[in-house]
Amino acid sequence: MRQDEAQGVSTTLADFVAGIAWTDVAAQSHEAKRSILNFFATALGSANDPAVTGALRTLLPFSGAATSTVIGRAERLDAMGAAFVNAISANLLDFDDTHLDTIIHPAAPVAAPVLALAQARGFSGQAVLNAFILGVEVECRVGNAVSPGHYSRGWHITSTCGVFGAAAACGWLLGLSSGQIAHAIGIAASQSAGIVENLPTAAKNVSVGNAARNGLFAALLAAEGYSASPRAIEGPLGWARAMGDEPDVGRLTGGLGKTWEIAKNTYKPYPAGIVFHAVIDACFKLRTKLNRRVDDIAFITVQGSALLLARGDRPVRNERDARVSIHHCAACALLLGTAGVAEFSDAVVFRSDIVALRQKVAAVLDASLPDGAARVTVQLTSGETFSEVVMAAKGSLAQPLSDGDIEAKLHDCARLGGSDWDIDRIIDDVWRLDTLADVSSLMRAHA
Amino acid sequence: MRQDEAQGVSTTLADFVAGIAWTDVAAQSHEAKRSILNFFATALGSANDPAVTGALRTLLPFSGAATSTVIGRAERLDAMGAAFVNAISANLLDFDDTHLDTIIHPAAPVAAPVLALAQARGFSGQAVLNAFILGVEVECRVGNAVSPGHYSRGWHITSTCGVFGAAAACGWLLGLSSGQIAHAIGIAASQSAGIVENLPTAAKNVSVGNAARNGLFAALLAAEGYSASPRAIEGPLGWARAMGDEPDVGRLTGGLGKTWEIAKNTYKPYPAGIVFHAVIDACFKLRTKLNRRVDDIAFITVQGSALLLARGDRPVRNERDARVSIHHCAACALLLGTAGVAEFSDAVVFRSDIVALRQKVAAVLDASLPDGAARVTVQLTSGETFSEVVMAAKGSLAQPLSDGDIEAKLHDCARLGGSDWDIDRIIDDVWRLDTLADVSSLMRAHA
The missing domain is CATH 1.10.4100.10 (2-methylcitrate dehydratase PrpD)
Structure with missing residues (x-):
């Protein structure tokens, strides 16, 4: 040395x-x-x-x-x-x-x-x-x-x-x-x-x-x-x-x-910021749990670290915004069950059903979650709630x-x-x- | 605004x-x-x-x-x-x-x-x-x-x-x-x-x-x-x-x-750092005063601001050093009466008479002098001293x-x-x- x-x-x-x-x-x-x-x-x-x-x-x-x-x-x-x-x-x-x-x-x-x-x-x-x-x-x-x-x-x-x-x-x-x-x-x-x-x-x-x-x-x-x-x-x-x-x-x-x-x-499996991958994976799991009753969703809460919120709690005006948006990642994963390149194109970013679902997403700090993790909770119009937490997203060193x-x-x-x-x-x-x-x-x- | x-x-x-x-x-x-x-x-x-x-x-x-x-x-x-x-x-x-x-x-x-x-x-x-x-x-x-x-x-x-x-x-x-x-x-x-x-x-x-x-x-x-x-x-x-x-x-x-x-x-009239121009001009004036008795020089003192010393008080190993050397600028101006491109080439940088004269130069802080000014004092072996100060060098906005x-x-x-x-x-x-x-x-x- x-x-x-x-x-x-x-x-x-x-x-x-x-x-x-x-x-x-x-x-x-x-x-x-x-x-x-x-x-x-x-x-x-x-x-x-x-x-x-x-x-x-x-x-x-x-x-x-x-x-x-x-x-x-x-x-x-x-x-x-x-x-x-x-x-x-x-x-x-x-x-x-x-x-x-x-x-x-x-x-x-x-x-x-x-x-x-x-x-x-x-x-x-x-x-x-x-x-x-x-x-x-x-x-x-x-x-x-x-x-x-x-x-x-x-x-x-x-x-x-x-x-x-x-x-x-x-x-x-x-x-x-x-x-x-x-x-x-x-x-x-x-x-x-x-x-x-x-x-x-x-x-x-x-x-x-x-x-x-x-x-x-x-x-x-x-x-x-x-x-x-x-x-x-x-x-x-x-x-x-x-x-x-x-x-x-x-x-x-x-x-x-x-x-x-x-x-x-x-x-990355998804063309979004790395911190959003756990959000997407949690939403995929929820989509299975919901058995595709996405139309019945009243409210979506995404919880994560300060880093997740700092990077991803923003308005979506174009493709670049969408790739760093908590709201867009959650909406695509829940509604479409996929989050590939096509899901971050203008054609999907401005789809009315995607726009509507994005508006139901709220990002909330949970300082107990490490960077790279996320918890997503879905409340249906019936009042039922479903929750999933992902600690190591697909594409991470652990997965x-x-x-x-x-x-x-x-x-x-x-x-x-x-x-x-x-x-x-x-x-x-x-x-x-x-x-x-x-x-x-x-x-x-x-x- | x-x-x-x-x-x-x-x-x-x-x-x-x-x-x-x-x-x-x-x-x-x-x-x-x-x-x-x-x-x-x-x-x-x-x-x-x-x-x-x-x-x-x-x-x-x-x-x-x-x-x-x-x-x-x-x-x-x-x-x-x-x-x-x-x-x-x-x-x-x-x-x-x-x-x-x-x-x-x-x-x-x-x-x-x-x-x-x-x-x-x-x-x-x-x-x-x-x-x-x-x-x-x-x-x-x-x-x-x-x-x-x-x-x-x-x-x-x-x-x-x-x-x-x-x-x-x-x-x-x-x-x-x-x-x-x-x-x-x-x-x-x-x-x-x-x-x-x-x-x-x-x-x-x-x-x-x-x-x-x-x-x-x-x-x-x-x-x-x-x-x-x-x-x-x-x-x-x-x-x-x-x-x-x-x-x-x-x-x-x-x-x-x-x-x-x-x-x-x-x-610049001289291919040296801008802060050295006053040193060169002062040495040109001294050379005229000395009537070319350069061989009789015992010691040369160059005084200037902290900037001059920070930039120019250094060993001379090559052409690049010479162009930012108080010692080399003073030696060329006194011995050769010129400070063009040739005077900063290896052929001159390693001339034995230039090397010897550089060794007689000492750089000394005079915080009362502004950046861009210089005072050069030459002491002959006889004990005679000559001094010149230049406040605005040739090539400056004032000259x-x-x-x-x-x-x-x-x-x-x-x-x-x-x-x-x-x-x-x-x-x-x-x-x-x-x-x-x-x-x-x-x-x-x-x-």
């Missing part, structure tokens, strides 16, 4: 990254494949969203040789452009993976540049998995070192920390030396950006896309000899302190190679999605995103990614 | 920018031309620096149609790539213009994207001047609102605020609506990055280049329908507060169109460079940068920029 402090965080991380071989990470590869499947699910689900189309139209005249796939579409871009657009589509619906300690969505900023670069340069599937695991490790450790103050101060942590993971992953993939990877990580510190104030707008997508694109850019610049301060992250005028935090360097570099952050990755759940989510997202890609082939390619000589078939998966 | 607060800073700035016509800014055009001449001087001075070559080599495979000149070189890139590289070369030597209230170097992040975009799209010279004046206005006002805390906390203010100026300037140049310009400014907030810890390294160049490139990108995205929060700058989870400041919204939006920040722009000085600086920089460009033609084109139908001759100024 004293040595780590003497040599700087970037160097400690880079020595770790540069020294990793497949045997060190092979045990993490199954979780990495689950993350990448979930990445394709969310990217395909948004592939034709206007935000993706707008980014693509903007970048097409500024693309070099179009080596890399825009996931779910016919167009290609150079690797930096594809990294930007694919990170946007993977994150757009707030349906991507979540590292619960930091609320980082790890895959979007790391998988996007790794796959785009691998496709451009012909790197193997095993190299992609290896780079991805390392990138997730670096971005989540940087996030650990500044959480929870970083996000609550206004930094969109997936963007601000994602760029470090992208830099480390791409640096490893390019075969950079430890010294060059340290510079890439330091260059990432000068590109880290993205604010919470912009989350309800398309400007959020720009910082997520930049994290992916600029991490790759940092690695390419380091390969050309660009340098950075060895204390870019933790120095007195460095990234963490400028952003407002005393970095916890011990959390950043302690136990490298012994614990793996990707083992803590989670995947993870099965491999089959993730495959089903990929099919569901692809259908709703209007994709003509061959989903079975994506699933097959990702499960055997460590044996693929290159990723060209995976990235060329339309029929 | 109440209306400004109700509608958000981005909208107030955008309404101002979108409503500006040439007659509103024509009175500022002479200072804009001086800024642009100085921009060409510093860009040409670094055109063949390894940092510029490295950035160019990195971006060449990622460039769309090569519409825009890399200043001082034969290569071209697309407008975003050229904006990135030209901002780097213009800022690389710390020899660019300075807005003293914020220590922003205004031209690099604004002129680079404006010229690259104008060349790509065939915009007129008058439009370039108009956009440049507006971009400088926006970046410096954003900087005013968060100074001096912003820089001292670790933010490289030219990078972090430059992106706002680039977005506003490019938005105006593209003819965006006020609403679109407001979104471009808000998108810039999600791309603002760059830390002081990285200033001694090439990672600094990345944040300066990104400010230019990403400001243009923000405008292009806004043109494609991308949106941002109307409170991206001043909101509770917005840019200013995330970065650590309570923004002074009054300084940001008060008196728009009545005062102009470009009128406060200054240009501005003449138009002829700036022309001479352009010639000097171009020669030292090894440029074969036709400097007389650049000078002629910039002085008549408001009459040029397009900037193609200016941007194609090699012989």
